[in-house]
Amino acid sequence: MSLLVTACACSSCAPAPNLHEMMPKAQADFFTLFKNLCGKTFVGSTVYPNDPNHDFANKKLIATVEECHNRVIRIPFTVGDDKSRTWVLIASYQGLLFKHDHRHEDGTPDRITNYGGYSAKYKKEPVTATKQFFHADEFTANLIPDAKTNVWMLEYKPETKELVYYLERHGKPRYKALLKQVN
Structure with missing residues (x-):
């Protein structure tokens, strides 16, 4: 009996805290929005840069909101045949965290993985329930020094069912993808 009481004292047995707390x-509303999109797939392409030599040029982009847990949402992001990327949204007491998980075909982590950052307003624009800006964290700056000024933006447009992924570096556009919900 005492083992049972001890086991249930762990955090996995306790009710999950409310996101708004x-x-x-x-x-919290943005995380909930994406949790409600669980199972939805988005298909699209690169909008910027318009460079035929860019790694993602002329490749079909697919993002599927696939794993939706109380505090973690995983969104595999496929570029052509490359399935090595997953976007990860993490609800934490420090705020909403966005990470890029890169894996090899055998499932082992890539040398450059787990970069991203926490949500905060950007260029005086506040975050909203449908649009968040994620500023490169210290881990990212150490892993990829050139990316220390990165700000990623994720936006879901309910009226058009579009997902926008956007990246700026040094305050200038670096990459943008537009994907349309297909299911």
């Missing part, structure tokens, strides 16, 4: 409302 963990982070600002707009971040």
Whole structure:
């Protein structure tokens, strides 16, 4: 009996804290929005840069909101035949965290993986329930020094069922993808 009581004292047995107690409302609402998109697939292409030599040029992009847990959402992001990328949204007491998980075909982590950052306003634009800006964290700056000024933006447009992934570096556009919900 004492083993049972001890086992249930662990955090996995305790009820999950309310998202709105963990982070600002707009971040919690954004996480909930994506959790509600679980099972949805988005298909699209690169919008920027318009460079035929870019790694993602002329490749079909697919993002599927696939794994939706209480505090973690995983969104595999396929570029052509390359299935090595997954976007990860993490609800935490420090705020909403966005990471890029890169894996080899055998499932082992790539040398460059787990980069990203926490949500915060950008260029005086606040985060909202449908749009978040994620600023490169210290881990990212150490892993990829050139990316220390990166700001990623994720936006879901409910009226058009579009997903936008956008990246700026040094305050200038670096990459943009537009994907349309297909299911």
